[in-house]
Amino acid sequence: MLSFIGRRLLQAMFVLLIISFVSFMIQDKMGDPVRQMVGLSVTLEQREALQQELGLNDPMLIQYGRFLGRAIQGDLGTSYYYKEPTIDVIASRLPATLELSFAALVLVVLLAIPLGVFAAIHPKNILSRAVLLFSTLGLSVPIFIVAVFLMYFFAIEWGLLPSFGRGETTSVFGLWQSGLFNRDGLQHLLLPSLSLAFVLTPIFIRLIRAEMMDVLQSDYIRYAWAKGISAPRIYFIHALKNTMLPVITVGGIQLGTLVAYTILTESIFQWPGMGLLFMDAVTRVDVPLISTYLIFVGVIFVVTNTLVDVVYSLVNPRVRIPGYS
Amino acid sequence: MSLLSINGLSVKFKQRHEDLVALHNVSLSLERGERLAIVGESGAGKSLLGYAIVNLLMKPGFIAEGSIKLDDRELTRLSSKQWQEIRGKKIAMIFQDPMVTLNPVLSVGDQMVEAIRSHTRINYNDAKKLAIEKLAHVRIAAPAQRFDQYPHELSGGMRQRVIIAIALLLAPEIIIADEPTTALDVTIQAEILQLLKQICADNGVALILITHDFGVVSRIAERTLVMYAGRIVEQGPTLEIINDPQHPYTQGLLNALPQMALPGQRLNQIQGNMPPLNDQPRGCAFHPRCPYAEDKCRIQPPDFIFSGVSTVACYAIEDMLQAFEPLSEEDADD
Secondary structure, eight states: OHHHHHHHHHHHHHHHHHHHHHHHHHHHHSSOHHHHHHOSOSOHHHHHHHHHHHTTTSOHHHHHHHHHHHHHTTOOOBOTTTOSBHHHHHHHHHHHHHHHHHHHHHHHHHHHHHHHHHHHHOTTSHHHHHHHHHHHHHHHSOHHHHHHHHIIIIIIISOOSOOSSOOOOEEETTTEEESSSSHHHHHHHHHHHHHHHHHHHHHHHHHHHHHHHHHHTSHHHHHHHHTTOOHHHIIIIIIHHHHHHHHHHHHHHHHHHHHHHHHHHHHHHTOOSHHHHHHHHHHTTOHHHHHHHHHHHHHHHHHHHHHHHHHHHHHOGGGOOTTOO | OOSEEEEEEEEEEOOSSSOEEEEEEEEEEEOTTOEEEEEOOTTSSHHHHHHHHTTOOOTTEEEEEEEEEETTEEOTTOOHHHHHHHBTTTEEEEOSOHHHHSOTTSOHHHHHHHHHHTTSOOOHHHHHHHHHHHHHHTTOSSHHHHHTSOGGGSOHHHHHHHHHHHHHTTOOSEEEEESTTTTSOHHHHHHHHHHHHHHHHHHTOEEEEEESOHHHHHHHOSEEEEEETTEEEEEEEHHHHHHSOOSHHHHHHHHTSGGGSOTTSOOOOOSSOOOOTTSOOSSSTTGGGOTTOOTGGGTSOOOOEEOSSSEEOOHHHHHHHHHHHHHHHHHHHO
């Protein structure tokens, strides 16, 4: 297990190095920092002196080294707009986004597994066909339409749920502003997480259904029937465990989609998370914030994919991590 | 009363227009503790028969006609709940390929304990003890360690032993083994067969061995049943069928064994192929490949008769017996 984590850390570091380079290039090449700092009312000589002083005339690799050195110390620059370290700005928005993604994920799991399994066991049932039709719909309708529709009916027509913002939050250990512990926060969470779930669930329903139908044809399932095992145990232990292997892998990959959709969802519902922050940063050309966001997303990717690998190895004994058992 | 008796069993595959018939009017009986072999080419319907007995036909297959009785209890009309009680407990199965029979994500122990606990009220520790006992019974070394291992950690032969151990867990009355050694190494084959035979003999379990290998049959089964194109064509005591096969198909099969050919000669074979399900010949199903086929073989399928050696469905045998009959009557007159 330790050597596995060590190897994963090395890989993660390599990935992050590449991301940091891209991020540096963005900071370096997008716009002119000197102009951002002093505007246009400065002479060319002063401008060049400042460039020299800031090290902007040094070779790119040296500049990158400096960037990396600062990054390791937790300094990824200062946001032009907030006049605060970008890391702090993003960290203050992290809880909102994580809670939204988590809520969406819970909904996806709660919807996709039962529906996918049902559709696989009873492929000809009318309900299965309805589920499949619904999933095609979910796959083809973009999230901003879903979100606007949900908002229109639940918030405007029926006035059941709030349409924007995060509502009330409570502080957890003074570190985390959470909306999960009060009614108002949960109500605000419902529509955005539902929109996200609506577009993410279909692919999992389809995947689980197709994979499970395959698994149900396999010899070991037939053998389980021949042993006189009960149907629920065959479906939910014997078949589902095997079905989940590719689903876990795809789940890890779908994380990218989730990040992308979170940006859109947060913009529509004015959810004060990282995605909304990123959109604002782009419109304000807040370059340090943009590049920090990229690094953050990279970290999230690396961490989650490592978690996915660990979960996969727990479900599938054939890829037990060496030295761990 | 036989332990298992099958009467006029027909299995069909559901099709849009006309259902395809895969098993034609199959009847057989199995006594307590008897070892019966079902032999035939691929596609003869032997595995299908095995699966039909435990009602595990894959869709669109279904039992169209006939009865299957276990201890005089009709099985074809059981509910799925009642079937669940029979499978594994009364009739256990051993599949062909041990590499894909065990669930890869569940440990050997899990798969054994669940089989026990699906049929009897017993706590986990007692079930585990029984499972380890059976693993030792099939001569698996270090059974307590194997119990915690996963299928991929065991060799093919070892897995088939585990599957035999699982079959024994609930002291079934019948074990149906569908080509249990086909997927194994030749050196392991003999061991597994010997084990299977001994275990059935020791525990008084009846065995239905499905195979295409007469070599296997001769070592294990007391009685043999030969199938062709979804029909039984000959059945009788194994030794006699091997020494004096009656049906031209059985003769062909035995003649095709490699040891029957002379060194340096081409191996013998039965000309032609088994007819596909949607293009069955009229009359005797074997007539297009039969060296003795006559006109009547092409019109009406033959009935079973006792040849003196085995029960066989063939006009040639019928004719031969009839040719002898007047002679025996004359003998009687004298």
